[in-house]
Amino acid sequence: MITRELDALPKRDVYRILTSLVIPRPIAWISTVDAAGRVNLAPFSSFMGVFGPPMLVVTLARRKDGSLKDTHQNLRTNREAVVHLADLPLLEALHASGAEVGPEVSEVERLGLVTAPSLHVAPPRLVAAPVALECRLNREIELGPASTLVLLDVLTAHAADHIWNSEYDCADASLWQPITRLASVAGPNYGALGQTFKLGASELP
Numbered sequence: 001m002i003t004r005e006l007d008a009l010p011k012r013d014v015y016r017i018l019t020s021l022v023i024p025r026p027i028a029w030i031s032t033v034d035a036a037g038r039v040n041l042a043p044f045s046s047f048m049g050v051f052g053p054p055m056l057v058v059t060l061a062r063r064k065d066g067s068l069k070d071t072h073q074n075l076r077t078n079r080e081a082v083v084h085l086a087d088l089p090l091l092e093a094l095h096a097s098g099a100e101v102g103p104e105v106s107e108v109e110r111l112g113l114v115t116a117p118s119l120h121v122a123p124p125r126l127v128a129a130p131v132a133l134e135c136r137l138n139r140e141i142e143l144g145p146a147s148t149l150v151l152l153d154v155l156t157a158h159a160a161d162h163i164w165n166s167e168y169d170c171a172d173a174s175l176w177q178p179i180t181r182l183a184s185v186a187g188p189n190y191g192a193l194g195q196t197f198k199l200g201a202s203e204l205p
């Protein structure tokens with residue numbers, strides 16, 4: 001058994017070790033718009049759903065120079081976002097959208113991704129993404145000088161026809177291959193949903 005006391009380690013090591021252990025992580029592929037209406041797109045895997053109130057949480061780190069990432073700046077500007085879940089055919093585009101580029105560059109245009117207007121928020125949704133969740137910023141919680149937790153209220157859920165089970169009126173995981181973030185240095189850094197199981201009855205609250 002390998003044991004590491006995290007408070008005795010430099011921040012970089014803590015990040016490397018913990019992100020390699022807490023896997024698989026879903027990836028929020030987030031579109032936002034800036035004050036000029038330009039569409040921004042970026043992936044964030046410090047992400048999860050909160051299913052009491054319908055919310056999502058995402059951790060947005062600062063850039064190395066201390067500035068806010070475009071997604072964060074845009075959320076502060078107009079409090080709106082669309083959080084997509086991508087499937088395997090979109091893996092390369094999702095990865096490429098994580099490159100650090102200036103706010104004048106729209107990742108959506110650069111990657112040739114087609115968008116459609118959202119119903120309730122200004123950022124458009126990606127047509128090719130199997131899941132798109134229209135969201136509004138609920139609040140920000142500062143986690144220190146370098147990162148912020150953002151809580152997003154989910155207003156509207158869109159799902160592709162081919163992942164939907166109309167009998168249960170929800171998506172069926174066996175019908176698509178959501179991609180996940182794995183360790184970022186050692187071994188593979190992405191995965192897709194592989195083996196799945198159904199044990200007992202799925203319960204609803």
Ligand SMILES: Cc1cc2nc3c(=O)[nH]c(=O)nc-3n(C[C@H](O)[C@H](O)[C@H](O)COP(=O)(O)O)c2cc1C
Pocket residue numbers: 027040041042043044045046047059060061062068069070071072094095097098099100101181
């Ligand atoms: C798969 C993946 C997951 C990422 N997860 C996060 C994350 O959870 N938090 C974060 O701040 N940056 C994360 N990043 C880095 C951002 O995507 C990257 O800084 C991006 O350029 C931010 O874009 P923006 O400035 O347009 O918002 C991730 C990158 C990739 C490729």
